[in-house]
Amino acid sequence: xxxxxxxxxxxxxxxxxxxxxxxxxxxxxxxxxxxxxxxxxxxxxxxxxxxxxxxxxxxxxxxxxxxxxxxxxxxxxxxxxxxxxxxxxxxxxxxxxxxxxxxxxxxxxxxxxxxxxxxxxxxxxxxxxxxxxxxxxxxxxxxxxxxxxxxxxxxxxxxxxxxxxxxxxxxxxxxxxxxxxxxxxxxxxxxxxxxxxxxxxxxxxxxxxxxxxxxxxxxxxxxxxxxxxxxxxxxxxxxxxxxxxxxxxxxxxxxxxxxxxxxxxxxxxxxxxxxxxxxxxxxxxxxxxxxxxxxxxxxxxxxxxxxxxxxxxxxxxxxxxxxxxxxxxxxxxxxxxxxxxxxxxxxxxxxxxxxxxxxxxxxxxxxxxxxxxxxxxxxxxxxxxxxxxxxxxxxxxxxxxxxxxxxxxxxxxxxxxxx
Numbered sequence: 001x002x003x004x005x006x007x008x009x010x011x012x013x014x015x016x017x018x019x020x021x022x023x024x025x026x027x028x029x030x031x032x033x034x035x036x037x038x039x040x041x042x043x044x045x046x047x048x049x050x051x052x053x054x055x056x057x058x059x060x061x062x063x064x065x066x067x068x069x070x071x072x073x074x075x076x077x078x079x080x081x082x083x084x085x086x087x088x089x090x091x092x093x094x095x096x097x098x099x100x101x102x103x104x105x106x107x108x109x110x111x112x113x114x115x116x117x118x119x120x121x122x123x124x125x126x127x128x129x130x131x132x133x134x135x136x137x138x139x140x141x142x143x144x145x146x147x148x149x150x151x152x153x154x155x156x157x158x159x160x161x162x163x164x165x166x167x168x169x170x171x172x173x174x175x176x177x178x179x180x181x182x183x184x185x186x187x188x189x190x191x192x193x194x195x196x197x198x199x200x201x202x203x204x205x206x207x208x209x210x211x212x213x214x215x216x217x218x219x220x221x222x223x224x225x226x227x228x229x230x231x232x233x234x235x236x237x238x239x240x241x242x243x244x245x246x247x248x249x250x251x252x253x254x255x256x257x258x259x260x261x262x263x264x265x266x267x268x269x270x271x272x273x274x275x276x277x278x279x280x281x282x283x284x285x286x287x288x289x290x291x292x293x294x295x296x297x298x299x300x301x302x303x304x305x306x307x308x309x310x311x312x313x314x315x316x317x318x319x320x321x322x323x324x325x326x327x328x329x330x331x332x333x334x335x336x337x338x339x340x341x342x343x344x345x346x347x348x349x350x351x352x353x354x355x356x357x358x359x360x361x362x363x364x365x366x367x368x369x370x371x372x373x374x375x376x377x378x379x380x381x382x383x384x385x386x387x388x389x390x391x392x393x394x395x396x397x398x399x400x401x402x403x404x405x406x407x408x409x410x411x412x413x414x415x416x417x418x419x
Contacts (some may be wrong), residue, residue, distance in 0.1 A: 014164035019238035021051035030091035038230035049080025070115035111145025116151035161222035169229035183237035184245035213349035214264025258352035273336025346395040372401035
């Protein structure tokens with residue numbers, strides 16, 4: 001193959017697992033990639049594992065050992081993305097173009113040592129640029145890095161987005177295109193609320209809040225990185241050519257009190273009862289969780305009639321057992337009477353940069369929940385977000401009621417794309 005010493009504009013594309021779930025969809029994505037390449041671009045593609053491959057691999061691990069070593073679990077899970085990139089390279093070859101599949105070690109995606117939730121530290125660009133100069137389409141396994149021991153580490157569920165944005169940043173790509181089976185970012189999940197409206201563009205800050213609040217269209221760390229390095233992202237469907245949603249700076253968000261509503265079912269509440277009311281107890285409790293890389297979201301502390309404290313907080317459901325075991329092992333040191341847990345909850349968050357200057361958002365949200373007879377279990381607020389915990393069985397009703405209440409605020413205009 002001839003070598004081109006000048007690399008054309010680089011476009012980074014990422015395709016989710018549903019987009020490459022079977023041979024037919026792989027060929028569909030291959031044609032889309034080739035179309036971008038034939039338009040005169042150098043193309044770097046990040047792929048997730050096919051369909052529910054990652055879930056199946058988790059299940060295989062649990063069949064052998066429910067408490068599998070995290071290093072070995074990462075070794076297993078990384079095979080899903082490596083299958084995807086190899087199959088995609090074969091598909092592109094069949095269309096008459098050059099392509100090469102690379103894993104994190106071959107690229108040089110250096111990450112921290114935390115198996116299951118590693119963070120990217122730096123990425124080497126030499127190998128990718130060499131392959132682009134050879135006119136190859138470069139296919140990179142998402143979701144993985146390599147630590148200083150030379151071991152593969154995974155970056156957390158959904159983190160192929162982060163791989164793509166990181167590559168776009170170090171390669172100075174003109175755009176990072178994120179493809180899935182949904183054609184953009186909506187005011188709320190359209191599978192739950194059919195009246196949801198697609199947003200032509202969303203600010204980095206709003207998208208960051210939506211991602212961490214439960215919108216699964218983009219990995220939270222990917223949005224953080226995009227904001228830091230000014231990477232423009234467009235979220236599109238891999239099945240159609242309809243316009244997507246641009247994530248970028250400089251859009252007019254001040255007039256919109258609410259940008260979107262996020263629903264997160266991956267929530268569990270832990271309540272620590274009968275905690276001594278002494279300075280430092282909260283620090284002692286949460287520092288134990290932090291040492292085990294367990295993130296805490298909503299926190300509520302209250303005094304009881306017997307002058308003890310009750311602290312309730314939320315974690316992800318997959319962290320619940322570990323968090324409960326850690327706290328139970330240190331019950332005497334912390335000084336509390338009992339632990340209660342609840343996995344029957346879901347979190348609904350209303351997000352909007354305009355909340356800081358628009359009054360009445362909280363009262364309207366609570367009014368919607370009252371009118372739909374939905375009880376609030378916990379509340380958390382920030383300048384641009386209000387989050388509530390509700391019974392998971394009522395989450396669809398609650399989300400619909402809140403969306404209807406704010407419907408007049410969702411007035412997306414035609415986007416100018418990446419301009």
